[in-house]
Amino acid sequence: MVTIRTARSADAKEVAALLTEAFSGDPAWSLYYPDPATRPRKLEAHYRHRVQRHPRLTDLAELDGQLVGALLWEAPRSDSRPAAIWHAVKRATQRIASRMPGGRGIAHTLAVEVYRPKAPHWYLHDIASSPRARGKGVGSALLEHRLGIIDANTVTIASLEATSPGSRRLYERFGFEAVGTATTGTDTESTIMVRRPD
Template identity: 35%
Template sequence: MITVSPARPGDLTAAAEVLAEAFVDDPVTGAVLRRTGADRLRCAQHLFVALLRPAIADGTVDLARRGDDSQVLGVAIWEAPGAVTTVARLAAQLPSFWRACGAAGLVRALATKRAVERYRPRQPHWYLQEIGVAADARGQGIGGALLDARLADVDRQGAGAYLESSTERNRRLYRRYGFLDGAPVRRVPAAPVTMWRPPSSDQAPRPAATTPHPSA
């Protein structure tokens, strides 16, 4: 049986390793890393440490395990509605971002973040920032268990949910959970597609914005 629970600070390293393995060859992640080859995985781990640490503190990182086993099989990083990332908070993670990306990678990462933010829905929503499964646990329902756990809370809150997906295979999974295809994110490697899951109370579901916000 797969169990899903909130990550704790002591889970940081294990969770970063799972996501690094899952995303080391992802075109969006790879575009900002400072190294290739064997060092690429290590840089990806630094990147996910930087992303995970504040999210774990917020209680918005979910971990999947099998029963009472301590091994982390899957990780999902969510951002709650109305969450605000302050300059001080980003600065606290700068050493990890620097080890992951270097100067050139940080510039590319900021440009990617700006491009992605232009497509975010204006209405409050839960944002699935990253979800990944350990290589030896894929195809076992881990990703679905992670989605089930958080989306149950999202529905109880009557909130929407949003993500970007780089592959058609993953989009098929998200569609089964009620996500609707939106627009490809321009100026980002592989042009990931935006996906919007309307609040359960919506009578007329609509997809995420199909174009960037004009004011962005």
């Protein structure tokens, strides 16, 4: 049976390896790290740093005591004036950076941001399962766990980005609806999805 727990800083290396394996070929991440030779190393460093700094924002799935999945999430943003100013400054900086060489990843993030709800909401970043546990309901268990917490909260809106047809189908089963798309390559795009429980 798949069990879910909150990550600890000590899990960072193992979680980073799992997520790097899952997302090395992801079209959205390839915009940030276009060189396939260095992408795994950069992704691993990104994930390891994130989990080390914010372990409580990572749900882990285990099967027979082994790590088989992870979900990285972001809580609703504060709507205080200082927070609003901080996010406005961050967006302005991102707009400038997106126009510079190597800014395709940031430009993609800005394109996704357009479709995220304006109201406070949860954001589900990356959801992955280990290849050895595919077909065992790992992704569903992670989503059920996090969405259960979201539904028990005062803020129940959630948003995410589906970068493959398979992930989009999974999210649709959990009530997410497509609200827009963002280009990830010459012939590919990701789908921004929102879930608004009744």
